[in-house]
Amino acid sequence: MESDLRSIGELARDSGLSVSALRFYDGADVLAPARVDPQTGYRWYAPGQLADARLLARLRRVGLPLADIRAVLGAAPGTGAARRVVDAHGRRLEDGLTDARRELSLIRRLIDQRESPVATAAEHRFTVPARELADALDAVRFAVGSDPGLPVLSGVLFDLDGGLLRLVATDRYRMALAELPVTVDPEADGSDRSDGSDRSAADASAADASAADASAAAIVPTALADAVRALLGSGSEHAELTLGAGAVRIETGGHRIEGAALDHDYPDYRALVRLDPVHQVGLPAAELRDAVRSAATGSLPSGPQGTDCEVTVLTVDADGRLTVDAPGVGPAAGAVRVAVNRDFLLEALPATGPGQLVLELGGPVAPLAIRTPGRPGTYSILMPVRLPA
Template sequence: MESELHSIGELARASGLGVGTLRYYDGAQVLTPAWVDPQTGYRWYRPGQLADARLLARLRRVGLPLAGIRAVLGAAPGGGEARRVLDAHLRRLEDGLADARRELSLIHSMLDQREQPMTTTPAGIRLTVPAGGLAAALDAVRFAVGADPELPTLAGVLFEPDGPVLRLVATDRYRMALAEVPATGDVPARPVAGTLVPTALVDALRALLGTGAAEVALTLGGGTVRAEAGEHRIEGTVPDADFPDHRAVTRLAPEHRITLAAAELRAAVETGATRTLPSGPHGAECEVTVLTLTGDGRLAVAEESDPEGYRLAVNRDFLLDALDAGRPGQLLLELGGPIAPLAVRTPGLPGTFSVLMPIRLPESA
């Protein structure tokens, strides 16, 4: 019998698997020998098992878990089960790569902060900004202001002086919006930590901008914010809040950049299929739009019956809010992997854009 079989050493050399590894997979009931010598315990394998051993070696190299290896080697030929297992593993690898990219982006941001730390907003920094530009910036970010009473540090808009611009940032953890407006005056030489202007003051400031003044003088720092437009003035206190680092979220590495008309995307989202998934605050369910890419590279809303392919799921209402806050005309959408944020940009305004956090789809979706 032994002349018709491969010894465990021969199978190891031919497949690239170690002898110890073959013993392990025998014990795991994945690749069992055809015969075990009752006297010596030595394992012998059929010639046909060499192909399984070589396949097993490759499955190990791509990190397929033991249960997946067992399913692939035990699948009936032509049944499709082995390919389904491999496709699911590939999606997990892609998701893990996207997670790793996002973590590395956060690490880069942390290193930047260590090497070039932000200074706190000095008391009484005074800036002059165009009233129309500030109004447009507030309109672009107001929808993303947090309203969760358990997260008061998100209940407002961050005013962050950065050289010749004043950057506005708002987030509720599920989306983030940024906008920039030109600024003159006490322009800091380096970015400062910024001032969180509470929601009530933000809305009062937006009303002040409708009084017809061409410019607004802003005074930030020292625990207060003051805005003066012509003869009108508002002032209030600001919290000492630890606002999230927007650079960690907006340091994106998109895989796809799609330009399309805002009205076209809105119509597709409003009429397209949705799915109900738990993704909102405290696990609340919401309507989810799943974006996909067609064979010719166009963006579309995926239907349930669409074949498997690229999928990016986002909160439908949040996406519509982002479209409302943006300017009409052309949009630039930046898409990463299925668990990477979606950026909605207006061409020509690099500092003004929205970021939507993705929603993880179930395997069956």
């Protein structure tokens, strides 16, 4: 009955949303009124819509994107779909807070250097398994940039974050990441104990905490990264790396290489690698490689300065089956597909090794992720090529 309906003003008062917000969400197909007066255009809402309006108000407060708000309110009860959307947003917020803390730590360091320009820059020394470092370099080397106009990308980022070392390479059209555990030397903090005394228990505890929180980054030029990779073939079990003061040093098997890091700020890659895939497909790397090589392709502009390249389309149907097609092949209903540079895709596959891999597809404008089971921190991302309408 109309007497049970709430006016837009009453719903605004009871839900915490403003009248203008309710009008916006009506126009955005998020929360439509139960009835609109044909003469005045005035909106009326059913009693059951108050719960949705209150939920919507809270979703707004935590910054949930409009498309996700629509997905939560439109989710079928009992499917868990609404909770999955909210949980994914919570993870993004946590990741963002972690990034903000890291940036604040770097900002404090820059402020200290600005206020005390004569202070000695800290060095971070750590030990890594030589074989794992070699594998990590192999996994990212193909994605290093070579554009002389973008010198910041002409190297491999060595990003130390506590007990992990992450290697990153990108040329803007693809990105490769690999991570491996490290053992940080708590004494390598840029300070020396000149009195020769032993550390107290408190000093040791503080140093251990400092090692766990150690962070440093250096862009290792391509030539130096290749020299490091060659040195890692000497057969030694471990390698010792030192980052700091604009330099990179590696010692292993009685040999040592050092050189200057690139004096640039590497792009913030973390936000780019947080993906929300629609489909995850597992298959042998050799099977995908053969399918890509034998499938038809199409030429589309996708390279630097809009140059053409051969494009492969990966399609996952509603049943989760993967096919490799040419751009001109129309998708079936409910299919998800992404077009990528064929050569880039083939170059990314050897980095996954000869065994299984997992493809993550999010849609035609979402990056394609290529992962190796059991190595969550080592994967490649290919930027999509826009298909003609």
